[in-house]
């Protein structure tokens with residue numbers, strides 16, 4: 001399969017090259033040149049997440065040198081489960097995507113990307129340095145996935161004082177080929193430093209750099225797998241399509257669900273849940289698409305004012321009316337996030353992270369309107385990762401999952417750095 005740009009002025013590119021490049025040369029995002037069509041019968045005999053992922057991704061890898069490794073890539077990347085669990089309200093479920101090493105869904109995409117890039121790195125080639133700016137979850141997932149991968153290094157930048165204490169600890173606890181900087185500035189300052197480095201040809205001649213943000217095909221494609229796995233299992237046992245509510249920031253996770261439905265998996269409606277950053281809900285309610293600066297909320301991994309994968313949604317549905325008719329999007333204020341976390345715990349003993357709570361609140365609203373069917377909320381992070389928000393609301397400690405506890409038990413170190421490009425450039429040029 002070849003990949004083309006959403007902006008249409010890039011020659012069709014092989015998968016490995018598209019993954020290595022990140023952004024297409026015309027500034028657009030890579031998308032498949034044709035969408036494969038699969039049916040539930042194509043998955044007969046595939047019963048595990050890695051087996052279903054391999055079946056699903058085979059057409060996308062066809063003809064690429066990485067194809068012969070796809071089975072091994074899926075087995076290594078998806079070595080933790082994504083269970084679909086019933087909620088106490090009938091026909092409602094959560095798809096738990098937080099059982100990976102850093103307790104957020106980004107572990108799936110980051111681990112898959114790391115497996116691909118480590119195979120694309122030739123022996124004896126200079127190490128490739130992945131630079132990531134993070135508001136919390138991405139950096140930890142990428143650091144965990146690339147830790148000790150030969151030929152690859154990671155440099156993480158996070159805004160000092162603006163991530164949760166547990167997030168900060170995770171970002172600094174790896175060492176070895178992972179270097180972490182706490183930047184005196186905002187997330188936008190971190191992102192600006194990364195962009196400047198990626199565009200610095202002289203620096204790249206000394207230290208080859210790449211990125212791992214949510215537009216990467218190497219993160220997007222594997223994220224289809226857990227929707228395929230959950231919807232197929234549900235179809236096999238219930239004979240019903242699974243409808244989805246997905247907590248949404250840059251639209252990477254939700255767009256993977258959109259693609260999974262488009263290639264033929266038994267997924268019904270897809271509803272986008274946002275926090276107070278309501279660019280998408282405003283668009284789906286009929287306003288022109290208007291990106292704006294983000295505002296901080298309790299669900300900080302979704303504090304996005306210009307969702308980067310919107311361009312892919314537009315590519316799949318070029319007509320505004322068709323696009324608006326194909327999805328719903330709703331926004332949830334912080335007060336509702338708080339109420340949802342408190343009430344679901346009090347009434348049912350169910351504890352959610354602030355991101356997942358946006359989608360839980362929206363599903364509850366749909367049910368109040370009488371919306372029928374079988375629904376799953378994508379649970380994007382474990383509540384223990386956001387204990388400073390969740391614990392006061394539920395009035396008790398939230399047990400820390402084993403993988404997260406292991407990271408928190410390690411020593412952590414981050415080097416302070418000013419939000420000043422020459423200083424950052426110097427550090428990158430001097431990496432061992």
Ligand SMILES: *Cc1c(COP(=O)(O)O)cnc(C)c1O
Pocket residue numbers: 104105106137138214247248249250251252253254301302355356380381
């Ligand atoms: C990144 C993240 C999101 C948003 O995902 P997008 O792919 O950016 O839409 C939601 N919840 C959590 C916990 C996240 O880390």
